[in-house]
Amino acid sequence: MLKRGFTLLEVLLAIVLVGSAWVIFAVNMDSLLDKDPLAELESSFVLAQTEGRMFAYEDRRALELAWDVKENRFVLIATAVVSSYPIEGIDLGTVKLKATFYLQEPLYKGDSFENPSWYEVDSVVLYGDATSAPFKVVLEVGSRTRELIIEPFTGFISRSS
Numbered sequence: 001m002l003k004r005g006f007t008l009l010e011v012l013l014a015i016v017l018v019g020s021a022w023v024i025f026a027v028n029m030d031s032l033l034d035k036d037p038l039a040e041l042e043s044s045f046v047l048a049q050t051e052g053r054m055f056a057y058e059d060r061r062a063l064e065l066a067w068d069v070k071e072n073r074f075v076l077i078a079t080a081v082v083s084s085y086p087i088e089g090i091d092l093g094t095v096k097l098k099a100t101f102y103l104q105e106p107l108y109k110g111d112s113f114e115n116p117s118w119y120e121v122d123s124v125v126l127y128g129d130a131t132s133a134p135f136k137v138v139l140e141v142g143s144r145t146r147e148l149i150i151e152p153f154t155g156f157i158s159r160s161s
Contacts, residue, residue: 035089037141041097042148045137046157048074048085049126053155055082057130066123067099074099077123097141104134130155 006014048065055076056063064077072092074085087097101124105117116134124135136149148157 037087037090037095037097038139038144038146040087040090041099041139041141042146044074044085044087045099045139045148048076048083049150049155049157051083051085052076052126053130053132056126056128060128062128063126064123065101065126067101069098072097076126095141097139099140100138102136102138104136 052063052065059078061078063082066075066077067073068075068084071084072087076082076084090097101121102118103121103124105119107116118136121135124132126132132150132152132155134150134152136147139146139148146159148159150157
């Protein structure tokens with residue numbers, strides 16, 4: 001007697017495999033289609049800051065890191081624009097982007113490190129020894145903001161909001 005067809009185990013295994021493939025596909029498509037503009041802005045800043053420190057160190061000269069308001073991108077400037085970092089995957093016609101830099105006020109003997117004062121600047125300098133002054137950047141996308149504080153010697157970033 002010849003049996004034809006699939007066993008229950010084979011059918012269930014096929015359903016599980018197809019379902020797993022569908023879940024992986026749906027999750028990846030969702031992340032590709034729904035890019036968070038604030039995360040994209042932060043990613044662009046991190047890349048600009050990291051590469052800026054590297055370029056400054058390799059060339060042994062200071063570079064400025066600034067936000068280009070007209071083009072909505074970060075730029076590295078020596079005597080001219082060295083490199084630019086556009087915000088990928090965002091329709092700039094529908095989203096208002098802004099990045100504001102702040103330097104930390106100097107601290108004196110006896111001052112507390114807990115709540116430093118900050119003042120706004122147009123750009124920050126990345127020095128040829130791969131350091132910078134202590135600074136923070138406030139990224140804004142519409143009404144959402146994120147504050148990133150940058151450690152001056154390593155470039156490590158901590159989020160404060």
